Amino acid sequence: MDENNIETPNQDQNINEPEPLQSPIGKDIKNIDLIIQKITNPNFKNKLLKLAAFLVILIFTVFIAAFAFRMIRTNNLESTSSPLPTASTQPEIKNPSPYYNDEEILEIEDRIQKIEKELDIVNFREETLRIPSLDWKINF
Amino acid sequence: MKRFLGILLLFIPFFFSVPVTFSQEEFDYQKAYKDYIYTFELYKKAHSDYLLAKSQYNQAKTLASQTKARDVTAIMLEKRDEVVITYFTTLRMLLSESDGITDAEKQGLFIRIDSEVAWFKNHKSQIPSAGTLADLSEDSLEAAEHFVLTKPLIYEVLLVIPVGKIEIFKTEASSILDDIKNKTEKVRQKGDHDTTKIERWIIETQNKLTRSIDKEVAAQANIASIQSGNVKDKDLDKVYNETISLLQESNQFLREASQFMKEIVKEFKEA
Numbered sequence: 001m002d003e004n005n006i007e008t009p010n011q012d013q014n015i016n017e018p019e020p021l022q023s024p025i026g027k028d029i030k031n032i033d034l035i036i037q038k039i040t041n042p043n044f045k046n047k048l049l050k051l052a053a054f055l056v057i058l059i060f061t062v063f064i065a066a067f068a069f070r071m072i073r074t075n076n077l078e079s080t081s082s083p084l085p086t087a088s089t090q091p092e093i094k095n096p097s098p099y100y101n102d103e104e105i106l107e108i109e110d111r112i113q114k115i116e117k118e119l120d121i122v123n124f125r126e127e128t129l130r131i132p133s134l135d136w137k138i139n140f
Numbered sequence: 141m142k143r144f145l146g147i148l149l150l151f152i153p154f155f156f157s158v159p160v161t162f163s164q165e166e167f168d169y170q171k172a173y174k175d176y177i178y179t180f181e182l183y184k185k186a187h188s189d190y191l192l193a194k195s196q197y198n199q200a201k202t203l204a205s206q207t208k209a210r211d212v213t214a215i216m217l218e219k220r221d222e223v224v225i226t227y228f229t230t231l232r233m234l235l236s237e238s239d240g241i242t243d244a245e246k247q248g249l250f251i252r253i254d255s256e257v258a259w260f261k262n263h264k265s266q267i268p269s270a271g272t273l274a275d276l277s278e279d280s281l282e283a284a285e286h287f288v289l290t291k292p293l294i295y296e297v298l299l300v301i302p303v304g305k306i307e308i309f310k311t312e313a314s315s316i317l318d319d320i321k322n323k324t325e326k327v328r329q330k331g332d333h334d335t336t337k338i339e340r341w342i343i344e345t346q347n348k349l350t351r352s353i354d355k356e357v358a359a360q361a362n363i364a365s366i367q368s369g370n371v372k373d374k375d376l377d378k379v380y381n382e383t384i385s386l387l388q389e390s391n392q393f394l395r396e397a398s399q400f401m402k403e404i405v406k407e408f409k410e411a
Contacts, residue, residue: 097333097411104323109405111316112398119309119395124302124387128173129234131294132180132227134220135187136284138213140194140273 169233176226183219190216221264240304352393
């Protein structure tokens with residue numbers, strides 16, 4: 001009974017001694033081996049190459065787009081800007097006639113618009129030039 | 141030393157340019173109006189001094205208060221004449237810058253305005269020679285009576301200017317309608333667009349223009365009656381307001397005519 005309970009130094013050694021492959025270094029080595037195996041795998045190699053090519057093309061495209069956008073904004077800002085839309089009171093013409101874009105008609109239309117504006121804002125009373133109010137009755 | 145001369149050379153054109161800038165400043169309506177407003181402010185101050193001096197003199201009746209009242213009243217009367225002079229000058233400038241008035245009409249009004257300016261300048265120069273308060277009262281009455289005579293001229297100018305505006309609008313609207321008529325005739329001859337409705341609308345537009353002209357003619361008749369002295373002093377303001385109303389009605393008919401012409405253009409553009 002005593003003999004069975006006494007643990008021999010050899011038994012202790014066997015239990016506490018770590019296995020070489022279970023250590024972190026050992027795990028890393030195992031992972032590296034797996035990685036090397038994967039890398040050397042021809043299928044994985046192809047996939048990686050495709051991904052790299054895609055990334056290069058993407059970066060190149062983004063760079064070109066950014067450059068072009070900057071060029072447009074700095075150099076050609078005026079030429080690329082479109083006129084601001086203005087509210088038009090002109091009635092919509094659904095069925096245009098051959099005179100829709102006629103030069104003479106457009107000129108007449110332009111003149112009407114001008115005179116219309118002037119007729120709207122004209123003021124006939126010269127309020128600032130009313131007869132001055134002066135004291136004409138001077139006596140003592 | 142060289143640096144000093146360099147700086148001096150830099151400033152030389154500036155010194156020469158300053159008087160040139162001042163001499164080139166044009167005397168226009170805006171400048172005349174500013175002068176008038178400034179002169180009017182000076183008059184108001186002088187008038188206030190006059191009222192105070194008059195009150196003090198009426199209370200004290202001393203020689204000192206009498207002398208003070210005389211001096212202050214003389215200044216006030218001079219300022220009053222200056223207000224009239226600058227007011228007429230402003231009217232003249234406005235008239236000269238206004239369009240739609242014939243040169244002959246402008247020249248006739250300029251001569252009359254200049255005559256009034258000369259009268260008040262002469263009157264102003266005589267004020268310092270007034271020895272007593274009674275003399276100043278006499279001078280004041282003389283100017284007051286003359287101002288009543290000049291009032292029709294003021295109203296006339298104030299009405300001729302807006303008539304000129306209507307005249308310009310009427311001429312332009314008639315010219316546009318003439319172009320529309322010519323275009324309609326061309327289109328009718330070509331036969332690629334029905335002009336029946338357009339021709340009817342042209343007649344409607346012409347009627348609006350005619351009614352506008354009628355109102356303008358009535359306004360001109362009012363001006364003529366002011367000019368001929370048929371309007372009494374107390375009625376001048378009333379006739380002025382009536383004439384302005386006639387011009388506003390004339391303007392309204394022109395607006396309606398332009399609206400009709402817009403519709404004609406739309407009819408041209410629509411198949």
